[in-house]
Amino acid sequence: xxxxxxxxxxxxxxxxxxxxxxxxxxxxxxxxxxxxxxxxxxxxxxxxxxxxxxxxxxxxxxxxxxxxxxxxxxxxxxxxxxxxxxxxxxxxxxxxxxxxxxxxxxxxxxxxxxxxxxxxxxxxxxxxxxxxxxxxxxxxxxxxxxxxxxxxxxxxxxxxxxxxxxxxxxxxxxxxxxxxxxxxxxxxxxxxxxxxxxxxxxxxxxxxxxxxxxxxxxxxxxxxxxxxxxxxxxxxxxxxxxxxxxxxxxxxxxxxxxxxxxxxxxxxxxxxxxxxxxxxxxxxxxxxxxx
Amino acid sequence: xxxxxxxxxxxxxxxxxxxxxxxxxxxxxxxxxxxxxxxxxxxxxxxxxxxxxxxxxxxxxxxxxxxxxxxxxxxxxxxxxxxxxxxxxxxxxxxxxxxxxxxxxxxxxxxxxxxxxxxxxxxxxxxxxxxxxxxxxxxxxxxxxxxxxxxxxxxxxxxxxxxxxxxxxxx
Numbered sequence: 001x002x003x004x005x006x007x008x009x010x011x012x013x014x015x016x017x018x019x020x021x022x023x024x025x026x027x028x029x030x031x032x033x034x035x036x037x038x039x040x041x042x043x044x045x046x047x048x049x050x051x052x053x054x055x056x057x058x059x060x061x062x063x064x065x066x067x068x069x070x071x072x073x074x075x076x077x078x079x080x081x082x083x084x085x086x087x088x089x090x091x092x093x094x095x096x097x098x099x100x101x102x103x104x105x106x107x108x109x110x111x112x113x114x115x116x117x118x119x120x121x122x123x124x125x126x127x128x129x130x131x132x133x134x135x136x137x138x139x140x141x142x143x144x145x146x147x148x149x150x151x152x153x154x155x156x157x158x159x160x161x162x163x164x165x166x167x168x169x170x171x172x173x174x175x176x177x178x179x180x181x182x183x184x185x186x187x188x189x190x191x192x193x194x195x196x197x198x199x200x201x202x203x204x205x206x207x208x209x210x211x212x213x214x215x216x217x218x219x220x221x222x223x224x225x226x227x228x229x230x231x232x233x234x235x236x237x238x239x240x241x242x243x244x245x246x247x248x249x250x251x252x253x254x255x256x257x258x259x260x261x262x263x264x265x266x267x268x269x270x271x272x273x274x275x276x277x278x279x280x281x282x283x284x285x286x287x288x289x290x291x
Numbered sequence: 292x293x294x295x296x297x298x299x300x301x302x303x304x305x306x307x308x309x310x311x312x313x314x315x316x317x318x319x320x321x322x323x324x325x326x327x328x329x330x331x332x333x334x335x336x337x338x339x340x341x342x343x344x345x346x347x348x349x350x351x352x353x354x355x356x357x358x359x360x361x362x363x364x365x366x367x368x369x370x371x372x373x374x375x376x377x378x379x380x381x382x383x384x385x386x387x388x389x390x391x392x393x394x395x396x397x398x399x400x401x402x403x404x405x406x407x408x409x410x411x412x413x414x415x416x417x418x419x420x421x422x423x424x425x426x427x428x429x430x431x432x433x434x435x436x437x438x439x440x441x442x443x444x445x446x447x448x449x450x451x452x453x454x455x456x457x458x459x460x461x462x
Binding site for chain 2: 080
């Protein structure tokens with residue numbers, strides 16, 4: 001058995017400018033070992049580090065991408081193995097820190113703790129290479145070839161559970177918008193060609209939206225009559241709180257549009273909301289299919 | 292009476308290109324299979340990423356976005372439901388422009404989604420509203436004009452977006 005921090009120190013020493021996508025406990029520990037704006041820690045839901053790694057590997061095909069996954073995390077997104085193998089990014093190295101526990105959630109054991117063969121799963125899924133390590137010396141010896149071999153490469157690192165310091169991690173730091181902003185800025189120099197802003201666009205799609213003033217439905221598809229007033233100033237004020245109706249009747253009974261549920265949301269989102277309300281209310285199938 | 296015609300897949304593909312989309316991550320959905328996904332798989336401009344599960348696609352599309360490229364996730368509404376937690380985390384909490392094209396399996400062609408007899412269809416728009424996710428409905432070819440603008444809006448506002456496909460896509 002190895003210690004996670006010892007493995008991370010070896011990887012940091014061999015990193016050579018790679019982007020590192022790390023998940024939860026590994027993200028905190030990795031940042032402690034090698035703080036770097038090219039560390040990507042905004043993996044969203046548990047298990048999604050490898051999928052973010054795949055997206056980055058696709059978006060930056062000339063950049064080495066290292067994923068520091070957890071065994072519990074991988075179990076939560078096992079389908080990633082076949083997706084990565086099928087996409088076959090040759091710049092992706094997928095490490096799974098295998099401590100056999102859900103360490104960030106109380107140290108409970110993962111299912112089939114110590115028995116599951118993660119490297120075997122990756123190999124069967126179709127990774128170009130898949131290895132499993134229990135000793136630090138062998139891992140350190142193989143690391144340069146793991147990082148230079150055409151991927152996708154997989155390596156399970158069997159480590160002792162709970163070798164990390166007390167779990168008083170700062171999740172606000174992890175999920176902060178600052179992490180994503182820092183990463184986005186750090187990636188910019190790596191973007192070589194074809195940014196979307198400079199790429200020639202296809203010919204504009206013909207605008208087929210109905211002209212203003214927008215058409216409103218005479219009655220709904222269920223033959224209920226509608227009476228809709230359109231005041232120019234009503235777009236913002238017509239926004240209501242979100243509801244999840246039990247039935248269509250409950251919507252109609254309060255006189256609401258069955259296709260445009262306004263929502264109460266922060267000011268920054270209001271413009272989007274208002275635009276969507278206008279579009280969906282005026283250009284829906286009901287509007288066009290009125291009897 | 293003949294069922295109303297759905298949107299043309301070729302027009303949707305053109306609309307995606309018009310919006311600057313370079314990658315499509317997808318799982319098959321019978322509403323869009325023949326008319327959209329098969330043609331997409333043969334399109335030389337759009338790169339298709341075949342997924343094993345839909346929530347992977349949320350992360351993949353968001354990550355591609357960090358590389359200043361645009362991606363779209365194509366799936367069925369059941370996949371949307373299965374991906375809600377990651378959409379919540381990546382799209383809503385992290386405010387990433389995850390753009391999704393979602394086939395409404397089981398929706399009647401002549402009814403609005405919330406009027407569908409199918410519970411799984413009926414709840415989709417209210418759920419998107421509750422999650423404050425911008426959404427448009429594409430039921431016929433005229434509706435496709437809304438798609439490039441909706442994708443642009445998602446990237447400009449860095450917010451998720453869903454285009455619901457309400458009828459079977461025509462080849």
